[in-house]
Amino acid sequence: MNALLFYSTLGLYAIATAAYLAYLLKPQPPLGRAARWLITSGFVLHALFTLSRYLEAGHTPITNLHESLSFFSLAVVGVFIAFERRYKVLILGSFVTPLALLLMLASSIYPSNIPELPPALKSNWLLVHSSLAFVSYATFAVAFGAAIMYLIQEHFLKKKRLGALYQKLPSLDVLDEINYRCLTFGFPLLTIAIITGAIWAETAWGTYWSWDPKETWSLITWFIYAALLHGRLTTGWRGKKAAILAIVGFGILLFTFLGVNLLPSESQHSYDRLLGGVDK
């Protein structure tokens, strides 16, 4: 049942992504409507998959790479749908859905067994800390998509090359606004995720902060976005500068999420080590 839901979601995301990319080439309203419908139904199936997995495991399904990548993807699609509704920028999908699809494909590579949690991790903090972290990641992912669009559009306007893609992309103002909105949603979420993580660490591992690689990189990510928000609010960092920072920030965020798991490391956040304790 779970596998069926998972692969149907993957399939729908693949077709939706194809539709959004086709829309980028040929922006016809029926194609756009189809793409939006596909991604929304994919999202519904994906949410069902996550719920069903939660019920089966008895804990929030963010405990190994398969689950985390899938949850990340779910959050990206959810945040994208919300922003697309709000700003009516359908073409944002052409830049965001490929990312959601990639995350799902990556998730499908990893074994989908339900891990046995060590007692220290069986806590409601898992739900709060991890899901908040991923929703904040997702808003930064949407900001990343908008930032890429911004840089492309700004390049066209500065170089005065106003081709077909220029016509299809929205105004700089809208793209910058999406970037800013993502930041004002994502940053508080990331802050709360880090704080709840520290509280949980204290109850589970006995210390609030242990300069674990994941913690260090999260802090670096936090500082980047804090700098961006500060710059925006005080000296008016906007436009190109803000777009570049949103892209750099997202790169570091991806490293925080994946690098800690994929590179050999001593992080307590590594899923192998998180779960390894009980298996051995």
Next chain:
Amino acid sequence: MNIVVVGLSHKTASVDIREKVAFAPNHMEKPLQELVALPDITEGVIVSTCNRVEIYATTHDVAGGMARLKRFLADYHTIPLETLEPHLYSHYGEAAIRHVFRVASSLDSMVVGEPQILGQIKTSYGYAAEFRSSGIILNRFLHKAFSVAKRVRTETRIASSAVSVSFAAVELAKKIFGDLTDKTVMLVGAGEMCELAAKHFLNNGVRGVMVTNRTYERAVRLAEEFGGRPVNFDDFIEQLHKADIILSSTGATHFIIGARDVEEVIRRRRQKPMFFIDIAVPRDIDPKVNDVQNVYLYDMDDLQGVVATNLEQRNKEAEKAERIIDQEIGQFFKWLSSLEVTPTIVALRSRFEEVRRAELEKTLATWKELPPDGQKRLEALTSAIVNKLLHNPTSTLKRTGQGGRTDLYVDALRQLFELETEVPQEEELGELEE
């Protein structure tokens, strides 16, 4: 029934001819009624804009109808037909349909893709509907033309490109600022181009206008005209940060706005984007201004470059539009030719029935010793003959109604049997809808 078009446009007649044959928009009742009073003109619509005057009409007699329409145009405006004739074009059948679809889709406009023409045809049709000069065929025809124009508009990007310098400037501003309603424009210097562009910006909802000029009185006068406020030329740089869009066209021989000025201004604006449009030759604004972050500078050459790309793109879109029109013509033409099938069949049947009844009554009246069931049997016999004879032509006609040259059959039948058919009423046509 044939659709015919007679008219002239910017392509065939200069403005001094066009203005002579133009119809005044608020006095359409008289010409429309005179039009449909012409012999063998059953329906008529008059489209009159500053770029074209055209009559769309339906008639059975194509050649005669077109001649009468030409004469009508000349007589109504009391111009000798010989003067008018060389400027007139006329189309019928498929060519007429294509012409009107192209006009409505703005493919025949002076500025291809401009959106006004559709509205103008709708208004003209409105008069025709009001004064009842249009009927079933033209109603359907024009509604079809509107839907074709809509399809062209949504499926091609023919209307999306700006092909004048000031339109191009507004389009660029929209790509930078999104919404223009809370933006302020500053006019530096004055000139026809500059004022035209300012008007375009105002039409697109720009909120504030500031005007500066070397002669302050000129600035005051222009500011009044645009509902803005004048700025002293000596310190306009000081006021620059209040403007989002700057339109410059002074007669200065050197740059009056430098990159350093703009860097300072953009800092004061906390990086809120600015759009500089330099339409002066020689230029007013240092091209290095374009390198300042969040600042976009377009000079006259840049804007003309934009216009040229747009034109090229639009030609490609126009080809797409022509293909859409080709498809739609086929559909409409099918409907038009099927329009007369049913009434022709009805008329043919009643003609046969008439003959049968007349002959039968003649026989019955003179046949003294008719057997008791004789009348019944004669009725059956003659009806059977008529039905058998009509069966083949009827079914052939119905079949060709779904395509093929129905009009040939209809015309042949009508002439061979001297049929008089009435155009069916609107409600009877439901089933013929495409």
